[in-house]
Amino acid sequence: MALSREQIAKRVAMELQDGYYVNLGIGIPTLVANYIPDGIEVILQSENGLLGMGPYPSADQVDADMINAGKETVTAATGAAIFSSAESFAMIRGGHVDLTVLGAFEVDQNGNIASWMIPKKLVKGMGGAMDLVAGAKNIICTMTHANKHGESKLLTECSLPLTGVGCINKVITDLALLEIKDGAFHLLERAPGVSVDEIIAKTQGKLIVSEDVPEMTFS
Amino acid sequence: MALSREQIAKRVAMELQDGYYVNLGIGIPTLVANYIPDGIEVILQSENGLLGMGPYPSADQVDADMINAGKETVTAATGAAIFSSAESFAMIRGGHVDLTVLGAFEVDQNGNIASWMIPKKLVKGMGGAMDLVAGAKNIICTMTHANKHGESKLLTECSLPLTGVGCINKVITDLALLEIKDGAFHLLERAPGVSVDEIIAKTQGKLIVSEDVPEMTFS
Amino acid sequence: MAGFDKVVTSYNEAMAGLEDGMTVIAGGFGLCGIPEGLIAQIKHQGTRGLTVVSNNCGVDGFGLGVLLEDKQISKMVASYVGENALFEQQLLNGELEVELTPQGTLAEKMRAGGAGIPAFYTATGVGTPVADGKETRNINGRDYLLEPSITGDFAIVKAWKADRYGNCIYRHTAMNFNPMAATAGKITVLEVEEIVEPGELEPSQIHTPGIYIDRVIKGEFEKRIEKVTTKQENQ
């Protein structure tokens, strides 16, 4: 069965390593913070200028001057640092963030990503996404494998205007975990109960499938 | 009579205006701080990262962590700010310093300055001088009018490697105050008791002399 | 001390000299850390044909969004302009031009503008619509875009505390774009919650040194919150 948003977030969280600085995008990526495995510590970077983002505040802790990049009220964790947008993107652009998790409309077998602009629809802007994909060492893209019409979002070549070129390493969808390398998607894990055939059917880009594709586990 | 170092500094200080941010170079320029006219306030910038340089400390205030760009121990004035070298030169390069006063080996009638390198002598480095001359809105150069052999240091064209191109507006020497514009030195004031003829004799570059050149006053 | 007493007491003085067609750089991220009173003054003055450079354009009826009501903005340079129906409408009508700029590139363009760096290279945007019309250059095996810096006729900035020299500190994440905006205005106006005596701010803890600041005014802030999220709701 296809993964829920929470299950996708949970699987992403298993990719975290002790000591990682991580930037989580809006949507499913934000949920990853709820599933950080026991025994490891990661520090969350929010690109509006916060390193060490804590949980949401209690009602009486809400402070208009303490928000994250999604403009939600948050808290600062113990040991946090706060700085300007220029400093924040110096960190990002300079490759100091270990992992970035973000959503997308499309990714392709060459690691290109389209996530910000659908022609003929109103363009709201790229925010920090282009900087994040250009700067991060290691990017995980979270998305549904296909759109609501059943059309694949894992493509030979992105059809929408790009956010970044050749920058995505890993995709975690509601159906599968795939690595992108050498011009192809490599199917590494499938969602519990999802068949390899379904993933093949819903992947338009070049897909490499090994003999035995394990089901995901979540712990 | 030729001005003393202190008199040059005193004449430079009369160019200060209320509200100026000023960077004073090493040597004679440093002395300018001792002659800031009554009734005006200037803030001294030191390029190692101090805006609001105060006087030298008393012996028991000396602090190894509080120095100026000349590596002398100093104090911070009330209302000072301290920052990194990158921030300091952002100020300088960005044209936020109102006046820079520095020494030179040579200046020429096109406003070029040579102040850091004498071929065949050991080169110690340009420090912040190139950044200062490229960034300042307004630069006063202090120097002796001629070298110890009587050779002019106000030239048609600098003979030494340059520190900056077309950047010097004003020169205050031991003999005169001159403005540089339109490819010439314009003699505006002479030191008390120094004749126009002596200044003409000791200025190799193109010199414009008006009919009546007043003597400097110091108040 | 006249030369360094940058405190003004009226918003008319604070924004004196702002003229039609000028470029205004504004600090803030969404509605966080925005110079509310200075924006209101621009609305009040009715200045038109403005190019506004800011990460966002506020929301309908608050923040920079209020300058849309009388069509005072002709061009917006921003990274994200959602949450604003009037913006959308003026954009579709062709009454408003928008130049979308990646957030980190926008921050760096402001910093570069203030720091006398006319242009810099960045990998951000290579191979995307952002690269259209820009030089792409390969440096050490990777492609980069040449991005010009930004300066403004005015910068409007919100800080927490400032002294009369304009030295200031920001509060929490209300810092955001404010420090860069502060450096990039020909005239930079700072609106603060509190004016303190010189010396109250520790010199090495000052976020923006006063050299960048031309005028300081004490404001009153509503500090509207875009998305109140709390533990109870979300966890």
Add this chain to the structure above:
Amino acid sequence: MAGFDKVVTSYNEAMAGLEDGMTVIAGGFGLCGIPEGLIAQIKHQGTRGLTVVSNNCGVDGFGLGVLLEDKQISKMVASYVGENALFEQQLLNGELEVELTPQGTLAEKMRAGGAGIPAFYTATGVGTPVADGKETRNINGRDYLLEPSITGDFAIVKAWKADRYGNCIYRHTAMNFNPMAATAGKITVLEVEEIVEPGELEPSQIHTPGIYIDRVIKGEFEKRIEKVTTKQENQ
């Protein structure tokens, strides 16, 4: 918490991985704000063929000057290298290469290196020997030089207080080049006067966020002063 406990207790651990021929970026201005113990460790390790990037090269017998004694530095990138007889001698002998770089350009090259900006334009040095071999480009009517950024295999940095995450603050003008150096090392090692508990440093007052820092060590500092100047002597 292992992942973020960056504190090491020996200088061997602090400088582990430094190899012959590497580039080391060092904070400090003259003898002010220099990582004394880390420099001593490099001397102790005997690493050779180093390229050292720092505003100055210390003095004879102190600061980076001690690395000259056993000829460990093969190239120095600096803005000012006076006050050092051994430096002079090795330079004249051809044992040492020097790349003189304007102070502001040097600071910006380090910042750019840490910030993922491969190159930027600056007016500093146009028409001077610094421009030799570099691209000069006219932008909006003024000439600028293209300056590439600098990164190092190691950066050695001195701060006042840090927590185990590497968040730190500098003391007075001992800040100088340290914040930029901190961002520009593949491995950045921080030597501090005091290690504090996480949370003791106010988040918005941290000068260098810990993300840039790989190792933290508590040092003992002599803090030698180059020019003691006092009121009595001078006024």
